[in-house]
Amino acid sequence: xTGMIAAASSGxxxxxxxxxxxxxxxxxxxxxxxxxLVVIGLLLIVPVGWLFVLSFIGKDGGVSLENYARxxxxxxVITFVTTFQIAGIVTLGSILxxxxxxxxxxxxxxxxxxxxxxxxxxxxxxxxLVRTYAWLVLLQxxxxxxxxxxxxxxxxxPIPLVNNFIGTTIGMLHVLLPFMILPLYxxxxxxDGDYLKAASSCGASPMRAFWxxxxxxxxxxxxxxxxxxxxxxxGFYLTPALLGGGRVSMWSMQIATNVSTYSNWGAASALGxxxxxxxxxxxxxxxKVFRVDKLYGGR
Amino acid sequence: xxxxxxIRGLSKKFGSFEALKDIxxxxxxxxxxxxxxxxGSGKTTLLQVLAGFVTPxxxxxxxxxxxxxxxxxxxxxxxxxxxxxxxxPHMNVFENIAYPLKLRRLPRSEIETRVRGALxxxxxxxxxxxxxxxxxxxxxQRVALARAIVFEPRILLMDESLSALDKKxxxxxQIELRHLHERLHTTTVFVTHDQREALTMSxxxxxxxxxxxxxxxxxxxxxxxxxxxxxxxxxxxxxFLPVELGTSGGASVFGTPLRxxxxxxxxxxxxxxxxxxxxxxxxxxxxxxxxxxxxxxxSAVARETIxxxxxxxxxxxxxxxxxIAVRLVPQEANRGLVPLPGxxxxxxxxxxxxxxxxxxx
Amino acid sequence: MLTAAASATQxxxxxxxxxxxxxxxxxxxxxxxxxxxxxxxFSASNYLEFPPRAWSLRWYxxxxxxxxxxDALWLSLRVAGLTTLIATPIGTAAAYGLSQxxxxxxKPLRMSFLLPMIVPNILVAIGVFFVFARLGLNNTVxxxxxxxxxxxxxxxxxxxxxxLQSFDGNLExxxxxxxATRLQAFLTVTVPQIKSSIAAGxxxxxxxxxxxxxxxxxxxxxxxxxxxxxxxxxIRDQVDPLVAAVSSVLVVASIVLLLIVQIAKRPEKxxxx
Ligand SMILES: Nc1ncnc2c1ncn2[C@@H]1O[C@H](COP(=O)(O)OP(=O)(O)OP(=O)(O)O)[C@@H](O)[C@H]1O
Ligand SMILES: [Mg+2]
Numbered sequence: 001x002t003g004m005i006a007a008a009s010s011g012x013x014x015x016x017x018x019x020x021x022x023x024x025x026x027x028x029x030x031x032x033x034x035x036x037l038v039v040i041g042l043l044l045i046v047p048v049g050w051l052f053v054l055s056f057i058g059k060d061g062g063v064s065l066e067n068y069a070r071x072x073x074x075x076x077v078i079t080f081v082t083t084f085q086i087a088g089i090v091t092l093g094s095i096l097x098x099x100x101x102x103x104x105x106x107x108x109x110x111x112x113x114x115x116x117x118x119x120x121x122x123x124x125x126x127x128x129l130v131r132t133y134a135w136l137v138l139l140q141x142x143x144x145x146x147x148x149x150x151x152x153x154x155x156x157x158p159i160p161l162v163n164n165f166i167g168t169t170i171g172m173l174h175v176l177l178p179f180m181i182l183p184l185y186x187x188x189x190x191x192d193g194d195y196l197k198a199a200s201s202c203g204a205s206p207m208r209a210f211w212x213x214x215x216x217x218x219x220x221x222x223x224x225x226x227x228x229x230x231x232x233x234x235g236f237y238l239t240p241a242l243l244g245g246g247r248v249s250m251w252s253m254q255i256a257t258n259v260s261t262y263s264n265w266g267a268a269s270a271l272g273x274x275x276x277x278x279x280x281x282x283x284x285x286x287x288k289v290f291r292v293d294k295l296y297g298g299r
Numbered sequence: 300x301x302x303x304x305x306i307r308g309l310s311k312k313f314g315s316f317e318a319l320k321d322i323x324x325x326x327x328x329x330x331x332x333x334x335x336x337x338x339g340s341g342k343t344t345l346l347q348v349l350a351g352f353v354t355p356x357x358x359x360x361x362x363x364x365x366x367x368x369x370x371x372x373x374x375x376x377x378x379x380x381x382x383x384x385x386x387x388p389h390m391n392v393f394e395n396i397a398y399p400l401k402l403r404r405l406p407r408s409e410i411e412t413r414v415r416g417a418l419x420x421x422x423x424x425x426x427x428x429x430x431x432x433x434x435x436x437x438x439x440q441r442v443a444l445a446r447a448i449v450f451e452p453r454i455l456l457m458d459e460s461l462s463a464l465d466k467k468x469x470x471x472x473q474i475e476l477r478h479l480h481e482r483l484h485t486t487t488v489f490v491t492h493d494q495r496e497a498l499t500m501s502x503x504x505x506x507x508x509x510x511x512x513x514x515x516x517x518x519x520x521x522x523x524x525x526x527x528x529x530x531x532x533x534x535x536x537x538x539f540l541p542v543e544l545g546t547s548g549g550a551s552v553f554g555t556p557l558r559x560x561x562x563x564x565x566x567x568x569x570x571x572x573x574x575x576x577x578x579x580x581x582x583x584x585x586x587x588x589x590x591x592x593x594x595x596x597x598s599a600v601a602r603e604t605i606x607x608x609x610x611x612x613x614x615x616x617x618x619x620x621x622x623i624a625v626r627l628v629p630q631e632a633n634r635g636l637v638p639l640p641g642x643x644x645x646x647x648x649x650x651x652x653x654x655x656x657x658x659x660x
Numbered sequence: 661m662l663t664a665a666a667s668a669t670q671x672x673x674x675x676x677x678x679x680x681x682x683x684x685x686x687x688x689x690x691x692x693x694x695x696x697x698x699x700x701x702f703s704a705s706n707y708l709e710f711p712p713r714a715w716s717l718r719w720y721x722x723x724x725x726x727x728x729x730x731d732a733l734w735l736s737l738r739v740a741g742l743t744t745l746i747a748t749p750i751g752t753a754a755a756y757g758l759s760q761x762x763x764x765x766x767k768p769l770r771m772s773f774l775l776p777m778i779v780p781n782i783l784v785a786i787g788v789f790f791v792f793a794r795l796g797l798n799n800t801v802x803x804x805x806x807x808x809x810x811x812x813x814x815x816x817x818x819x820x821x822x823x824l825q826s827f828d829g830n831l832e833x834x835x836x837x838x839x840a841t842r843l844q845a846f847l848t849v850t851v852p853q854i855k856s857s858i859a860a861g862x863x864x865x866x867x868x869x870x871x872x873x874x875x876x877x878x879x880x881x882x883x884x885x886x887x888x889x890x891x892x893x894x895i896r897d898q899v900d901p902l903v904a905a906v907s908s909v910l911v912v913a914s915i916v917l918l919l920i921v922q923i924a925k926r927p928e929k930x931x932x933x
Contacts, residue, residue, distance in 0.1 A: 015357040017369070022354045026765075032757030033769055035750045036813050043810040044775055047787025054790075097686050104683045118918070119687040125914040126694045127871040129888050130907040133895050134693035137700065137708050137904070144696070144710050174693060177686075235780025237874050242895055252782040259786050272783040279778065352833050372836040373844075385834035389852040398848075399838035450839065 048276065055269035067270035076254065076271070083251040086169055086240075087233035093173045094229045095222070098180035102221070105181075106188035120185075124178040132239045135171045136162060139243075163245020171239040176232055180225035187221025188214075227286055231279050251275050301328035302363040302453045302486055304349075309358030311344055311510075318344045319355070320511040327502075329484035331477075335497040336507035337533070342490045345507070346456050349488065350379050362453060373402075378447030378485075380457040384439045386431040392418070392442050393427045399450040417445040420479060437468045444476075448483065455487040461496065473500055494534045498522060506530050528656045531576040538623040540597075542573040542655065550655070553617065558595050558650040572658035579626035581652040584613065584636050589647045596647045599623065601638035611637065615644060694911055701904035708901055719905035729890065729906070735880075736870055736887040739801060743808030743869035748862040750809065751816025756846070758817075759824040770817075777814045781874040784810075789878035799884040807879065808869030815864035823857025824850075856924060863917065 058064030070076070101120070105113045123131065138144050139161040146158040161167055191214060199209035237252040244250070251271065258268035304326040311319040318341045326332050334342045347353040349360065351372030360367040367375060386395050396417055400410045418424045421441035426434065431442065440460060447455060457476075461469045477500055480487055491497050497504050498518040506513045506521065506529075514526045525531035528539060540552050550557045552575050583589075589596040599615040602622065611627040615638075625646060627633050638644050696710065701719055703712035723729050754773065758766045776784070788807060789798065797803035827850065835845035851858070873888035880889050887906070894903050 018354050018356060025354075026761065029757040029760045030765075033754040033773075036754040036773060036817070037769070039750065039806070039810050039813060040772060040775060043788060043806055044779060044784060047791045048779060048783060050790055051783065051787045097689070100679060100682050101686050104679055116683075116687070119691050122915065122918060123690050123694050125867065125918055127888065127907075127910055127914070129871070129873050129891055129895075130697065130910050131693050133891070133903055133907055134697050136895065136899065137710075138693060138696065140708075140899070142709070174689065177690065231778065235782065237780070237782045238892075242892075252780055255782050255786065259789075265786075265790070268786055272780070272786065275780055276783060279780065283778065350833070350837050352836075371841070372833075373839050373841050375837070376839075377837055379834065379837040381830050381834060383828070383830060385828065385830040387831060387835070387849055387852075398835070398840075402839040402844065446834075446838065 048272075051265075051269040052273050054265050055273045057266060059266070067266040068274075070267060071270060071274065075249075079249045079251055079254045082165075082249055083234060086165070086172065086248075086250065087230055089169055090172045090176060090233045091226055091230045093169070094177050094180040095226065097173070098177055098184055098225060099222070102181050102184035102188055102218075105185050106191070120178050120181050123174070124182075128175050128238055131175060132171050132242050135167065135174065135239075135243060139167050139170065162243055164247050165244075167243040167245075168240045168248045168250075171243040172233060172236055175236075175239055176229045179228045179232060183224040183228065184218065184221040187224070188218050191217045223286075227282065231282055234279060235275060301484055303328045303361075304367075304454060304486055304488075305361040307359045307361070309345070309348065309360065310356045311341075311348060311353065312356045318510050319348070320509070322358070322507075322510075322512050324505055324512060324515060326486060326488070329486055331480050331487045331489065331500065331502045333489045333491060333497040333501035333504045334507055335491060335494060335504050335533070337492060340507045341510040342492070342507055343458055344510075346379075346458050346488065346490055349454070350377055350456055351375050376450075376453045378450070378452035378455045380440075380443045380447045380455070380460045382459045382462065384443040386439055386442055386446075388432060390431070391427075392423070392429050392431060392434070395431060395442055396446045396449050399446065403450060413449055414445075417449040420448070420482070421445045421475075436464055437472065440464065440472060444479075448479075448485065452485065455485045456490075457487070458490045459492070460489070462491070462493070469496075476500065498534065506533065508533075523654070525576065525654065525656055527659045528574050528576070529659070531654060531656050535578055536624065538577045538579075538621070539574040539656075540577065540617070540621070542575050544573065552595075553597060553619070555595070555597060557653065558593065559655075560651045560653055574656050574658055576654040576656050577623065577648060578652070578654075579612065579624040580610075581648055582623075582625040583647045584625055584627070584638065585645045585647055588645050591647075593650050594647045595650060595653050596645045599644055599646050601640055601642045601644050603640055604637055613638065615646060697904050697911060698908045701901055701908040703901045703904075706900060708899060708904065719901045722902055723905050723909075729887075731883065732885050732887040732890040735801070735804075735884065739804040739808055739886060740866045740870035742801070742805045743812055744862050744866045746805070747809045747812035747816055747865045747869075748858065751813050751861060751865070752820050752858055754813070755817050755820035755824060756850070759821065770821075773817045774814050776811050785875040785878045788875060792879055798879045799881060801884075803879050804876065804884075804886065805869075807875050808865075808872060811872060811875075812865035812868045815868055816861035819861035819864060820854065820857050823854035827853050859924065860921065863921065867914075867917070 055067050056063055056065070058066045105116055105120075108116060140146070141158045141160070143161075145161060146155075149155045150158060161170075195213050195217070196209050199213045200206065204212060235252055236250065237256065240248055240250045241253055241256070244253070252275070255268045255271045255275070258264045258271065304324075306322055306324040306326075309319055309322040310317065322345065324332075334345060336342050344353055348355050349367070351368075351370065355368065358368075387398065390398065393414055396414045397410050400413055405413070415424065415427070418427060421444055423438060423441050423445065426438060426442075431439065434442065440463075443460070444457075447457075461472050461476075464472060473496060476489075489497075489500060498521070501518055503515060503517055504521045505515045508529055514521060514530050516524075521530065522534050525534060531537045531539075542550050542552055542557065544550050545556075550559070550573070557575065585596075588598065597617065599617050602614045602616050605612040605614065606629070609629070611629045611633070613625045613627060614622055615625065616622050623646065627636065700708055700710055700712060702715045702717065703709060704714035704716035704718055705712065758769055761769075784807075788803075792798045792803050797806070831849050831853065832845045835849040836842065840848065871888060872886070873892055876886045876889040877892065880886050885893075891903055891906055894900075
């Protein structure tokens with residue numbers, strides 16, 4: 001009797017009930033992600049979308065491509081070339097410096113690796129502004145580097161190391177190097193030492209074993225690090241703005257200058273949209289090869 | 300608490316894959332039912348539907364006449380023991396077992412008594428303050444069990460709960476579980492892919508394959524009277540011989556007319572695809588055809604003899620090349636019966652041990 | 661033959677000396693700028709010099725006595741604190757929701773959560789400035805916190821997601837079968853299991869919001885300047901040891917944070933086994 005009443009009150013379930021229940025659950029999970037998506041939508045998509053619209057509006061207020069046409073001017077072309085040059089050098093530099101460090105870390109005992117890791121993590125944690133400031137101090141005319149070089153007799157008088165291309169590159173390399181080391185290290189850590197032993201037992205010299213076995217297996221990390229460092233360099237603002245001394249014109253600085261000096265929102269937007277398109281194109285091209293959303297997993 | 304559970308027309312599709320196909324199962328109040336089936340047959344899926352973690356595609360489950368499927372998992376009053384125990388690592392033994400009671404807002408003193416009672420039942424009283432990661436596999440298993448029964452659920456579900464334990468411990472736990480069930484009489488659904496475990500523990504066994512219920516019967520019936528070739532093969536070592544059906548309703552194997560068992564209801568349903576299922580321990584050997592009228596006797600040639608300690612396995616070959624195993628008890632009386640390789644022999648089976656099964660899976 | 665090959669792989673330490681040497685140089689390169697600031701900040705002179713000719717606490721006094729700098733510090737702490745309080749639950753909820761959804765649906769969603777890391781800051785900065793100008797949010801704490809949340813979300817999502825990845829979903833199911841609602845199961849079972857990931861996410865959120873400077877250049881100024889904003893202006897306009905003192909405070913703070921993280925990480929490892 002009570003059973004029947006309960007059955008009546010809870011209702012019987014049919015196929016459509018189950019389908020609805022399943023959909024309701026899926027949506028309730030999507031709902032959990034909603035606040036975050038709203039924040040990103042309102043504070044990232046809307047502002048950037050607005051710039052996108054602005055970039056197609058000409059001086060007269062009508063729709064035009066003049067903002068993009070202007071990007072062919074020599075001043076911008078020089079900026080693009082400089083940006084890619086610096087991004088390229090910084091990426092290359094971070095590979096050359098990052099690979100040996102990641103390799104060493106992966107070969108050390110966990111204890112020793114944890115200690116050495118501090119040298120990578122501490123800079124990573126330290127504010128970019130502070131580190132850039134430190135380089136400004138180190139590289140200045142009467143700074144530590146110059147005085148060492150002079151006292152070592154390598155140079156006769158202080159050379160300009162800051163407020164130029166060199167300073168910008170060094171500063172950016174320092175800021176971005178951990179972004180190379182961390183993904184590299186996490187992919188190298190998973191390489192089983194037995195592979196190398198197997199290679200040697202097949203008769204490969206240690207060098208040969210490294211190139212034939214270790215290097216190919218470390219490639220996913222190298223790839224992730226390279227992409228990360230390159231796209232971060234393309235859009236980098238802070239370090240070039242402080243260490244370039246106005247003499248190095250990078251893409252992001254052109255955007256800032258157009259806004260603050262010329263109040264030219266159209267030009268700034270066009271530059272920004274192009275920068276974003278280039279960044280996303282690089283990521284999209286590489287997304288085919290590996291999972292971009294895994295990029296930041298190394299942290 | 301004893302409740303009947305009635306599963307009606309239950310189906311589950313994952314995309315186009317049918318994990319459960321129209322399952323109908325009536326479980327009596329207080330019954331211990333085992334779901335037995337090979338890996339991937341849908342046992343876990345069925346259990347998860349019962350527990351409320353998988354939404355079925357269609358069907359109904361009535362518990363004491365009331366629809367279960369419309370209730371959220373936390374209101375189902377079902378105790379669930381996971382294969383990997385799923386003990387909460389941040390709680391000790393006491394806190395784990397007290398968890399369902401705290402959720403039910405029982406007074407402290409009552410929680411205390413009930414937890415102690417449950418721990419007594421699984422014989423773990425001295426471990427009450429242990430962190431759960433300091434327990435052995437068997438002890439974890441018992442804690443998981445205690446946690447699942449302490450709130451007196453209406454139904455107890457166990458998913459391959461013993462498979463992670465070593466053989467000795469497992470057999471001990473099987474007996475303890477049985478005893479526990481005799482004390483509590485909670486309606487229980489136990490999942491395993493180990494046929495011996497299923498035969499030992501259950502009131503009834505539901506054999507599942509490819510998401511479909513094949514046979515639901517007592518352990519004896521499942522073992523002695525399997526309905527299909529799949530069931531016979533799954534619950535015990537079996538040799539299948541093809542059965543030819545005569546026009547007059549009689550059946551024969553290798554041209555020899557078959558003497559049919561008493562419970563030949565199965566034969567009435569015998570389709571063209573019928574098999575004679577023979578179990579090694581039900582067979583006997585003789586040098587010549589058995590004269591007895593209740594025995595089916597097939598001629599074969601001995602091939603080899605394998606000593607297995609508690610038994611002696613004679614492998615013989617039929618004229619069509621198929622081999623069959625005969626289990627002999629290695630006692631002195633049987634010594635004369637052990638044939639030499641190449642020796643012609645007869646294999647005898649009582650007609651009531653001659654199982655006819657259909658070829659369906 | 662085999663033993664010879666095996667011993668050849670055991671590259672001996674001296675054979676690796678060049679690697680050790682090279683890495684020591686690179687480690688120096690990485691660490692020196694982070695710590696060299698500290699001795700310089702104790703200089704008594706008006707100029708930055710190393711080593712300082714005379715030592716003093718003068719620049720620290722100047723920093724802590726200046727109402728402007730203290731306001732900036734306080735503003736940054738408030739913004740970072742509020743950001744952490746809001747971004748951590750939002751990001752954790754999103755990570756949990758995504759972990760429960762089928763993978764094919766979550767991939768685009770995860771990508772959108774990573775956008776703040778991918779889109780160049782300067783672009784976000786002028787876009788946000790433009791939008792905030794219309795909404796009257798420039799130079800407000802609300803505006804700074806909103807931007808902070810947006811920047812912090814990827815960090816929270818990534819760290820909490822990685823915590824959830826190693827979390828056994830059956831624990832939550834067990835809790836629910838024992839009578840816990842979804843929320844109760846999440847709070848009493850899931851959260852205690854992933855709390856160190858959530859804490860790491862919160863820490864990242866705090867640091868991301870506290871250190872943010874490019875967007876602050878546009879949406880924070882005058883009295884409502886954040887600490888990094890003021891530092892940026894100071895570095896650009898005059899290079900004096902005051903910023904070294906501020907930086908030293910920040911460096912010491914990050915070392916302390918790093919130590920806290922390292923210490924907090926340990927017990928979790930033991931418990932997970
Ligand atoms: N969430 C899911 N999505 C898609 N397919 C699933 C899902 N869960 C289970 N399946 C499929 O359903 C079938 C039955 O799975 P189930 O886990 O119930 O098997 P099982 O009988 O418990 O096997 P085992 O003995 O190996 O545990 C399997 O083929 C499995 O791949
Ligand atoms: Mg299973």
